[in-house]
Amino acid sequence: MSGPAGSLGVFANATAVVANGGDGSGRYSAKIHSGWDIGGNANGGYLMAIAGRAMSEAVGRPPLSLTAHYLSPGPAGPCEIDVDVVRTGRRLATARATMTVEGKPILELLGTFGDQVPDDGPTFRREEPLDVMPFENCTPMRPAAASGGPALMDRLACRLCPEDDGFRRGEPTGDPTMRGWFAFVAEEPVDAIGLLLAADAFPPPIFNSDIPMAWVPTIELTVHVRGNPAPGPLRVAFRCRFIHDGLLDEEGEIWDSAGVLVAQSRQLSLMPRQVISDV
Amino acid sequence: MSGPAGSLGVFANATAVVANGGDGSGRYSAKIHSGWDIGGNANGGYLMAIAGRAMSEAVGRPPLSLTAHYLSPGPAGPCEIDVDVVRTGRRLATARATMTVEGKPILELLGTFGDQVPDDGPTFRREEPLDVMPFENCTPMRPAAASGGPALMDRLACRLCPEDDGFRRGEPTGDPTMRGWFAFVAEEPVDAIGLLLAADAFPPPIFNSDIPMAWVPTIELTVHVRGNPAPGPLRVAFRCRFIHDGLLDEEGEIWDSAGVLVAQSRQLSLMPRQVISDV
Numbered sequence: 001m002s003g004p005a006g007s008l009g010v011f012a013n014a015t016a017v018v019a020n021g022g023d024g025s026g027r028y029s030a031k032i033h034s035g036w037d038i039g040g041n042a043n044g045g046y047l048m049a050i051a052g053r054a055m056s057e058a059v060g061r062p063p064l065s066l067t068a069h070y071l072s073p074g075p076a077g078p079c080e081i082d083v084d085v086v087r088t089g090r091r092l093a094t095a096r097a098t099m100t101v102e103g104k105p106i107l108e109l110l111g112t113f114g115d116q117v118p119d120d121g122p123t124f125r126r127e128e129p130l131d132v133m134p135f136e137n138c139t140p141m142r143p144a145a146a147s148g149g150p151a152l153m154d155r156l157a158c159r160l161c162p163e164d165d166g167f168r169r170g171e172p173t174g175d176p177t178m179r180g181w182f183a184f185v186a187e188e189p190v191d192a193i194g195l196l197l198a199a200d201a202f203p204p205p206i207f208n209s210d211i212p213m214a215w216v217p218t219i220e221l222t223v224h225v226r227g228n229p230a231p232g233p234l235r236v237a238f239r240c241r242f243i244h245d246g247l248l249d250e251e252g253e254i255w256d257s258a259g260v261l262v263a264q265s266r267q268l269s270l271m272p273r274q275v276i277s278d279v
Numbered sequence: 280m281s282g283p284a285g286s287l288g289v290f291a292n293a294t295a296v297v298a299n300g301g302d303g304s305g306r307y308s309a310k311i312h313s314g315w316d317i318g319g320n321a322n323g324g325y326l327m328a329i330a331g332r333a334m335s336e337a338v339g340r341p342p343l344s345l346t347a348h349y350l351s352p353g354p355a356g357p358c359e360i361d362v363d364v365v366r367t368g369r370r371l372a373t374a375r376a377t378m379t380v381e382g383k384p385i386l387e388l389l390g391t392f393g394d395q396v397p398d399d400g401p402t403f404r405r406e407e408p409l410d411v412m413p414f415e416n417c418t419p420m421r422p423a424a425a426s427g428g429p430a431l432m433d434r435l436a437c438r439l440c441p442e443d444d445g446f447r448r449g450e451p452t453g454d455p456t457m458r459g460w461f462a463f464v465a466e467e468p469v470d471a472i473g474l475l476l477a478a479d480a481f482p483p484p485i486f487n488s489d490i491p492m493a494w495v496p497t498i499e500l501t502v503h504v505r506g507n508p509a510p511g512p513l514r515v516a517f518r519c520r521f522i523h524d525g526l527l528d529e530e531g532e533i534w535d536s537a538g539v540l541v542a543q544s545r546q547l548s549l550m551p552r553q554v555i556s557d558v
Contacts, residue, residue: 064526065499065547067346069373069391071366086387087350092498094348094387096375098365108365108373110389112348112498120525121550122490124455127520176403211401219371219391220344222501224547227524241406242540245506246399247343249543261521264528266545268344268503271400
């Protein structure tokens with residue numbers, strides 16, 4: 001699945017996995033790279049991408065639907081992914097996995113894998129893509145070196161819609177929505193594994209609510225991969241729909257440059273508590 | 280968790296589980312009852328409810344977010360649920376499980392469990408409940424004995440919105456939406472386990488699209504439990520949002536009589552292929 005190390009893109013390299021003894025069920029080794037974190041803890045989508053790649057290699061197919069439950073933060077360093085292939089069919093394969101750091105489980109995952117089948121059957125689209133300003137008019141996410149923002153943004157060429165930028169000035173818009181464009185640096189293509197990161201790479205939409213900005217502890221994240229992205233930046237929109245009783249959701253949609261919905265995501269999180277001043 | 284067998288409601292009895300040797304990780308036995316099926320295969324929400332109950336008993340808390348991947352149909356008869364408690368914390372516990380029939384896995388599950396904390400923190404609601412006609416004006420689902428409909432509908436007191444009833448007359452509305460009311464017979468209360476069934480008990484909304492009615496093979500179903508339902512029928516709405524390339528989603532929201540969103544669901548399914556004439 002991988003060429004010579006030197007030819008790998010930044011993301012492919014940062015999510016590379018090594019099978020300890022052949023493909024299929026078994027243990028995979030990987031490294032949680034520094035620079036993909038928010039305040040020292042690896043981004044949840046980045047961790048899902050590493051584990052998802054191990055599961056994908058175990059079954060020999062890309063993810064269609066992958067769910068991760070977050071048990072503990074992921075510090076930079078070596079990690080292992082124990083993959084258990086539950087079922088292998090003609091069209092679909094199902095696997096579960098546990099990601100551990102120094103023997104401690106940090107992520108538990110369950111997913112079904114299979115190739116996309118473009119142009120197979122009828123099409124229905126309830127919603128058009130959310131309005132997102134053109135890429136050129138959106139604001140590059142500030143790199144960490146320049147401003148103290150999250151290191152993750154050095155690894156990505158994402159842009160945020162200026163209409164959703166209020167939280168950065170301490171002026172949340174009041175609408176928990178984040179829209180913009182997702183891309184890797186150096187135009188590295190985004191495949192199904194990249195979509196797992198894209199589903200969780202933007203600032204939490206709750207930052208634009210009236211709730212003080214704080215670390216958002218994700219309980220669960222599910223990503224449905226709905227297509228192979230065409231080249232170019234991906235249009236993304238993340239929204240909280242319901243916040244109450246100490247829990248909140250976050251729904252995301254990702255469209256490619258051809259206007260195809262290539263991923264849907266949803267997560268359930270605990271209400272943020274530990275207020276942070278710098279995001 | 281259960282009183283004398285005679286005092287159990289119909290649903291509680293049909294989803295009862297027995298721990299083989301104490302609570303916690305281990306094997307639970309249960310029975311897939313006949314009469315909770317569509318054409319001989321147990322309803323997917325019903326299977327999730329049985330497995331979810333075993334997981335819930337293992338961790339001693341109700342589900343907050345539960346994902347099931349469907350491996351094989353579930354015929355009536357004995358089944359086992361092997362539960363593995365992955366992590367137990369103060370607020371949350373995470374467990375995975377495999378449901379088997381005669382040693383063959385039919386469902387693989389992963390979930391996080393915890394008690395609801397009503398009135399904890401701020402509230403935001405992007406959407407009001409979808410319009411659903413009052414309970415009295417909605418159509419009781421036809422019982423199997425009377426009309427050859429699915430046996431499942433004998434076990435429930437659900438009602439379907441007349442505006443979404445077209446598919447039953449061979450006149451789909453063209454809008455893949457199903458709205459109505461969910462209730463058990465004999466006013467058995469709906470708890471978090473009951474919500475797992477409620478999330479998948481209605482006819483698939485795709486039946487109201489222009490795609491011929493056929494068995495809809497669910498790949499994955501995730502339910503987020505967002506509250507403890509107040510007494511009374513639950514207002515439900517299920518919609519396909521995106522159908523393309525041989526895959527379709529189905530989103531559901533469930534509100535209680537107090538107007539609180541008590542569950543959200545989403546599933547990813549394969550395009551239906553085997554046309555059925557009677558639903």
